[in-house]
Amino acid sequence: MSRLALIAGAGELPAELTAALETPPLVCALEGVAPAGLAVERAFRIERLAPFMRQLADEGIAGVVFAGAMQRPKLDPALFDRETAALVPRMMAMMQGGDDALLRGVIALFEEYDLPVQGLAVLAPQLLAGTGVLGARPPCDAEAADAARGLAILEALAPVDVGQGCVVCAGQCLGIEALYGTDALLTDVARNRPLRAPAQGGVFVKRAKRGQDLRVDLPTIGPDTIAAAAMAGLSGICLQAGHVVVLRRAEVLACAEAAGLALWAMP
Amino acid sequence: MSRLALIAGAGELPAELTAALETPPLVCALEGVAPAGLAVERAFRIERLAPFMRQLADEGIAGVVFAGAMQRPKLDPALFDRETAALVPRMMAMMQGGDDALLRGVIALFEEYDLPVQGLAVLAPQLLAGTGVLGARPPCDAEAADAARGLAILEALAPVDVGQGCVVCAGQCLGIEALYGTDALLTDVARNRPLRAPAQGGVFVKRAKRGQDLRVDLPTIGPDTIAAAAMAGLSGICLQAGHVVVLRRAEVLACAEAAGLALWAMP
Numbered sequence: 001m002s003r004l005a006l007i008a009g010a011g012e013l014p015a016e017l018t019a020a021l022e023t024p025p026l027v028c029a030l031e032g033v034a035p036a037g038l039a040v041e042r043a044f045r046i047e048r049l050a051p052f053m054r055q056l057a058d059e060g061i062a063g064v065v066f067a068g069a070m071q072r073p074k075l076d077p078a079l080f081d082r083e084t085a086a087l088v089p090r091m092m093a094m095m096q097g098g099d100d101a102l103l104r105g106v107i108a109l110f111e112e113y114d115l116p117v118q119g120l121a122v123l124a125p126q127l128l129a130g131t132g133v134l135g136a137r138p139p140c141d142a143e144a145a146d147a148a149r150g151l152a153i154l155e156a157l158a159p160v161d162v163g164q165g166c167v168v169c170a171g172q173c174l175g176i177e178a179l180y181g182t183d184a185l186l187t188d189v190a191r192n193r194p195l196r197a198p199a200q201g202g203v204f205v206k207r208a209k210r211g212q213d214l215r216v217d218l219p220t221i222g223p224d225t226i227a228a229a230a231m232a233g234l235s236g237i238c239l240q241a242g243h244v245v246v247l248r249r250a251e252v253l254a255c256a257e258a259a260g261l262a263l264w265a266m267p
Numbered sequence: 268m269s270r271l272a273l274i275a276g277a278g279e280l281p282a283e284l285t286a287a288l289e290t291p292p293l294v295c296a297l298e299g300v301a302p303a304g305l306a307v308e309r310a311f312r313i314e315r316l317a318p319f320m321r322q323l324a325d326e327g328i329a330g331v332v333f334a335g336a337m338q339r340p341k342l343d344p345a346l347f348d349r350e351t352a353a354l355v356p357r358m359m360a361m362m363q364g365g366d367d368a369l370l371r372g373v374i375a376l377f378e379e380y381d382l383p384v385q386g387l388a389v390l391a392p393q394l395l396a397g398t399g400v401l402g403a404r405p406p407c408d409a410e411a412a413d414a415a416r417g418l419a420i421l422e423a424l425a426p427v428d429v430g431q432g433c434v435v436c437a438g439q440c441l442g443i444e445a446l447y448g449t450d451a452l453l454t455d456v457a458r459n460r461p462l463r464a465p466a467q468g469g470v471f472v473k474r475a476k477r478g479q480d481l482r483v484d485l486p487t488i489g490p491d492t493i494a495a496a497a498m499a500g501l502s503g504i505c506l507q508a509g510h511v512v513v514l515r516r517a518e519v520l521a522c523a524e525a526a527g528l529a530l531w532a533m534p
Contacts, residue, residue, distance in 0.1 A: 160423045176445060
């Protein structure tokens with residue numbers, strides 16, 4: 001089988017994916033991005049994206065897989081080569097849109113250069129939460145009901161491209177994930193909830209946005225998520241099965257058990 | 268015209284409403300609740316709600332108006348009279364539901380005791396934001412676009428009974444109001460946004476939830492809201508015309524002007 005190129009972002013997911021693949025990928029990263037525990041073999045810049053993609057294709061790279069957190073980079077107009085410069089109007093249009101539009105645009109670009117974008121969910125499904133109880137404890141009835149309410153809230157938000165997560169306790173919505181992500185949501189709930197009952201219990205629900213392209217942007221939890229949920233007084237975490245990466249799984253399960261959290265995934 | 272009873276909650280709205288009414292109402296409040304700048308003529312307890320309502324009706328009170336913030340009170344089973352005790356199963360069922368269900372239940376109870384519940388929006392429309400620019404400055408195009416996106420997000424949430432407010436900047440949703448209310452939302456955005464661009468600008472959108480009974484529960488802003496929006500780096504506040512109370516209006520307008528905020532209301 002020929003080699004894939006891994007476009008690695010920040011965090012530990014690129015290293016976990018590399019370990020899960022039979023054939024080690026060519027590890028690429030934007031200049032300045034340092035994936036944890038992984039040596040970058042090829043750094044690239046957006047301003048020279050066209051030659052970067054062309055070189056990968058010329059070397060016989062069979063496809064590309066994205067893993068890890070990416071930020072929108074700042075661009076230096078002086079650094080563009082002619083071919084990449086011709087792509088700038090399209091890039092600008094992509095950047096004006098939401099995250100989903102940007103990622104779909106990036107995928108289309110790579111595929112035009114004969115680099116099919118492959119999904120982490122297909123290449124390494126063992127990194128995702130599968131259906132069922134992941135931790136030691138199944139959810140109680142109240143937790144299952146809060147999870148169902150949370151899923152309904154996120155489902156309602158899907159058409160407006162918001163909401164990978166929310167927190168529900170006793171049917172009341174304590175918070176909804178927006179631009180600042182899961183950690184900010186759980187920290188906000190931890191700080192706000194002493195002000196008003198109910199002060200304990202509740203479930204964090206995490207899912208992919210409907211329409212989100214899972215080849216490039218997978219919701220992710222890790223040991224930090226468990227710790228933040230426990231700090232927020234929650235008693236459960238419900239994931240969308242097959243759509244959420246569980247980083248450092250053994251540690252996640254141990255943390256959930258230590259905190260008495262129900263951790264489960266539903267289709 | 269015969270007299271109304273005002274069920275006064277916390278904050279300044281009860282006093283503003285009293286000043287706006289031609290006939291001063293009978294000021295009632297739950298024991299322990301102190302509306303600002305207003306003497307309570309009759310304190311009552313939920314455990315004796317039936318005799319309280321019966322007495323109002325017997326005295327010829329023509330109806331009831333609610334104003335001010337209420338919290339779900341703790342109940343002491345020893346204090347119930349027999350008639351109110353018979354209402355407990357209904358009260359419990361009401362308290363299990365969301366805020367809207369609870370308020371609809373409370374309205375139904377008062378009306379069964381011949382005390383029609385009147386809306387502040389009808390009695391004193393001058394306390395609400397009317398359509399148009401309230402402050403010195405109309406919204407710019409970007410602010411109007413962010414407001415439209417915010418309204419779309421809140422509209423999407425209406426079926427799940429969440430969301431009186433949200434913050435949008437350059438099309439991105441920075442936060443959605445949940446159980447902890449407007450102040451918590453704006454404080455959370457103020458703390459989170461230095462972490463990630465865009466760090467300045469954006470609009471806070473405030474509206475009633477669809478299906479919210481405006482006779483009992485009106486979204487409210489005041490000078491503190493303007494200050495919190497400015498602290499969060501926002502440049503505009505868009506209200507739903509005819510559905511949001513503006514407390515201490517002169518001060519609100521002065522604060523918005525001082526902060527350079529566009530403050531406007533749309534149908």
